[in-house]
Amino acid sequence: MRATGSGRSRGYRAERELVATLWRMGFAVMRAPASGSKIKRADYPDVVAIRKGKVAVFEVKSRRKYENIYLSRTQVRKLINFTERAGGKAFIAIRIPHEGWRVVPVENLELMGNGNYRLSKEVIEKAPNLTEVLKQLGFIATLDQYTKGRSK
Amino acid sequence: MRATGSGRSRGYRAERELVATLWRMGFAVMRAPASGSKIKRADYPDVVAIRKGKVAVFEVKSRRKYENIYLSRTQVRKLINFTERAGGKAFIAIRIPHEGWRVVPVENLELMGNGNYRLSKEVIEKAPNLTEVLKQLGFIATLDQYTKGRSK
Numbered sequence: 001m002r003a004t005g006s007g008r009s010r011g012y013r014a015e016r017e018l019v020a021t022l023w024r025m026g027f028a029v030m031r032a033p034a035s036g037s038k039i040k041r042a043d044y045p046d047v048v049a050i051r052k053g054k055v056a057v058f059e060v061k062s063r064r065k066y067e068n069i070y071l072s073r074t075q076v077r078k079l080i081n082f083t084e085r086a087g088g089k090a091f092i093a094i095r096i097p098h099e100g101w102r103v104v105p106v107e108n109l110e111l112m113g114n115g116n117y118r119l120s121k122e123v124i125e126k127a128p129n130l131t132e133v134l135k136q137l138g139f140i141a142t143l144d145q146y147t148k149g150r151s152k
Numbered sequence: 153m154r155a156t157g158s159g160r161s162r163g164y165r166a167e168r169e170l171v172a173t174l175w176r177m178g179f180a181v182m183r184a185p186a187s188g189s190k191i192k193r194a195d196y197p198d199v200v201a202i203r204k205g206k207v208a209v210f211e212v213k214s215r216r217k218y219e220n221i222y223l224s225r226t227q228v229r230k231l232i233n234f235t236e237r238a239g240g241k242a243f244i245a246i247r248i249p250h251e252g253w254r255v256v257p258v259e260n261l262e263l264m265g266n267g268n269y270r271l272s273k274e275v276i277e278k279a280p281n282l283t284e285v286l287k288q289l290g291f292i293a294t295l296d297q298y299t300k301g302r303s304k
Contacts, residue, residue: 026237028207028235028237028238030184030196032182033183033184033185044183048180048182048200048202050200050207050237050238050239051237051238051239052237052238052239053205053206053207053238053239054205054239055202082180085178085179085180085202085204086179086180086203086204086205087202087203087204087205087206088180088205
């Protein structure tokens with residue numbers, strides 16, 4: 001989430017939208033407390049979704065357009081640690097206006113020379129949307145049931 | 153959580169303590185956003201803990217002494233709905249000074265004539281502590297590893 005006021009409120013809206021979408025898909029969904037605060041930063045991913053014991057963990061990014069996204073090594077390490085404890089799968093979910101969600105497994109992040117991580121514009125552009133990812137990984141059984149256009 | 157300021161801050165402390173304890177036990181743990189606010193009330197249980205795909209969902213209560221605790225039918229229905237989606241087990245966790253945690257499965261609540269629920273003082277007094285419950289239900293493998301006296 002960006003440090004600017006508008007970026008932060010856009011990030012909040014994206015998180016709430018992701019929570020609502022996953023809830024409609026039948027997941028139990030929890031959003032992190034006080035996103036952007038020190039407490040949040042310390043321990044929690046942005047959104048955790050659970051369905052019959054299967055766990056999907058999300059860091060949520062909102063961008064106006066396709067572009068490279070950078071994540072700190074600390075953020076990625078905490079995301080992976082939480083997900084390993086839970087026994088789930090970790091994703092970066094990117095919301096782009098009129099493009100919907102692009103969802104990238106954390107394994108697809110590129111490690112940079114400085115120890116931080118990059119998600120390239122090209123990888124985001126080619127990434128599947130939310131229902132495609134959840135279907136591929138067996139979180140949801142049927143695609144048709146939830147699909148309302150590619151953006152959902 | 154009680155409506156008084158002191159009751160609410162005691163409730164917060166209890167939630168944070170439960171989160172820290174479950175984290176030490178190896179769970180991925182998430183606390184609800186803005187406990188006590190409208191958003192929290194709408195959807196989320198107080199604490200969700202996940203370990204290798206097993207999910208424990210908690211409503212947290214803090215009391216100065218053993219006494220009956222009352223929960224609204226709405227609160228209980230939402231707790232059960234969330235837990236069924238997740239595929240987990242729901243508990244009421246009660247923190248009492250110098251007594252530690254007493255943990256009661258949601259099935260042990262008594263339905264009252266008005267549709268709300270009661271957790272009786274007697275049930276709370278006889279309830280197991282956190283490690284005992286998690287051991288019984290197979291969330292954690294060994295009791296010895298985590299036990300530091302009966303109160304944990």
